[in-house]
Amino acid sequence: MASRVHFIKASVGEGERAISEKARALFRAGGFAGCFKENDFTAVKVHVGEDKNTTYIKAPCLKGLVEELIRLKTKPFITDTSTLYTGRRHNAIDHTILATERGFSVEGLGVPFIAPDGLFGTAETVVPIDGELDREVSIASDIVRCQSILSVAHFTGHCAACAGATLKTLGMGCSSRKGKMRQHAALKPQVKKGKCTRCGECYRHCPAEAIMLDEVQAHIDKDKCIGCAECVAVCRFDAVEYDWRQENSILQKSIAEHALGALQGKQGRAVFFNFLLSITSDCDCFDRPNMPTMAPDIGILASTDPVAVDQAGVDLVEARGGRKLSLLIGNSKLDWRYQIEHAVKIGLGEADYELVEVGK
Numbered sequence: 061m062a063s064r065v066h067f068i069k070a071s072v073g074e075g076e077r078a079i080s081e082k083a084r085a086l087f088r089a090g091g092f093a094g095c096f097k098e099n100d101f102t103a104v105k106v107h108v109g110e111d112k113n114t115t116y117i118k119a120p121c122l123k124g125l126v127e128e129l130i131r132l133k134t135k136p137f138i139t140d141t142s143t144l145y146t147g148r149r150h151n152a153i154d155h156t157i158l159a160t161e162r163g164f165s166v167e168g169l170g171v172p173f174i175a176p177d178g179l180f181g182t183a184e185t186v187v188p189i190d191g192e193l194d195r196e197v198s199i200a201s202d203i204v205r206c207q208s209i210l211s212v213a214h215f216t217g218h219c220a221a222c223a224g225a226t227l228k229t230l231g232m233g234c235s236s237r238k239g240k241m242r243q244h245a246a247l248k249p250q251v252k253k254g255k256c257t258r259c260g261e262c263y264r265h266c267p268a269e270a271i272m273l274d275e276v277q278a279h280i281d282k283d284k285c286i287g288c289a290e291c292v293a294v295c296r297f298d299a300v301e302y303d304w305r306q307e308n309s310i311l312q313k314s315i316a317e318h319a320l321g322a323l324q325g326k327q328g329r330a331v332f333f334n335f336l337l338s339i340t341s342d343c344d345c346f347d348r349p350n351m352p353t354m355a356p357d358i359g360i361l362a363s364t365d366p367v368a369v370d371q372a373g374v375d376l377v378e379a380r381g382g383r384k385l386s387l388l389i390g391n392s393k394l395d396w397r398y399q400i401e402h403a404v405k406i407g408l409g410e411a412d413y414e415l416v417e418v419g420k
């Protein structure tokens with residue numbers, strides 16, 4: 061049976077207050093209040109944006125959703141896990157300070173930012189799953205312990221997974237450091253001959269000390285590499301590459317399996333929002349301001365089905381962008397369908413959906 065995905069048109073130009081009210085209207089129209097119970101500890105999973113990133117979904121846009129959870133007498137907390145790569149989201153202290161500066165805080169939203177994976181990203185619970193790649197996955201402890209989840213994803217392209225939306229927010233964004241390393245395990249990039257300028261940026265950012273610089277170029281030690289993709293993100297000379305056809309399918313399947321773990325025990329207790337605003341071809345982990353968009357603003361999607369909400373997002377972005385997502389992000393070798401198809405296969409949701417437009 062097709063899953064219902066609710067949709068409301070919106071654009072950044074309307075302002076954060078209007079976006080917040082539209083998200084609230086979607087929450088009410090979708091009848092999502094029933095997923096949350098009084099005294100629930102409710103994780104509001106967000107991405108506060110890397111330090112210089114300016115295209116992430118801003119905190120005031122989430123005020124209406126947080127107020128709905130408070131009205132329902134849950135105990136919401138804003139949350140996100142530590143990153144594998146270095147930066148201001150690498151540990152809970154720096155991440156919390158960045159979140160607070162950006163209004164993801166008691167002062168800004170009336171509820172605290174709490175890292176669910178502890179100070180160092182290592183507070184985890186091993187969750188058994190019926191997966192194809194794994195029989196258990198490592199999920200941030202407080203994601204497992206809380207009673208309900210309101211996931212807020214910014215729909216973007218992604219340099220390895222093609223689409224970065226709800227499944228990636230749940231799979232990568234709710235895993236502990238170990239869970240993230242497991243998902244990246246298949247990704248082993250290499251430096252292209254003749255492209256490297258020896259700028260050293262990848263060497264400085266690599267969290268695994270897997271990069272060496274000789275007198276000609278950078279080299280990656282594949283035994284040390286944990287596949288975090290930081291070198292791909294920081295190289296400004298397009299000098300680091302993957303064998304995408306082999307590797308992005310495994311990454312995407314692993315993301316879906318970790319999403320399954322993150323939602324374990326929360327059937328009927330989770331709601332997924334995709335914000336199709338400032339639709340950049342790379343995700344909010346990119347430490348750059350004013351990243352170019354690949355499609356005009358579309359609106360907000362919400363569903364209790366994490367697969368259907370992503371499928372609807374891809375369909376709307378491809379329709380509005382006028383091309384396949386892989387072409388919009390500039391890498392024809394990537395294919396977003398792996399994560400959706402695998403998520404359906406392991407029982408996470410349905411790709412078939414009925415789009416219900418709100419406020420027409």
Ligand code: SF4
Binds near residue numbers: 251260
């Ligand atoms: S960031 Fe790119 S250009 Fe700079 S050293 Fe690394 S591979 Fe070479």
Ligand code: SF4
Binds near residue numbers: 249287
């Ligand atoms: S070499 Fe491996 S571990 Fe180092 S930044 Fe690149 S992907 Fe990450």
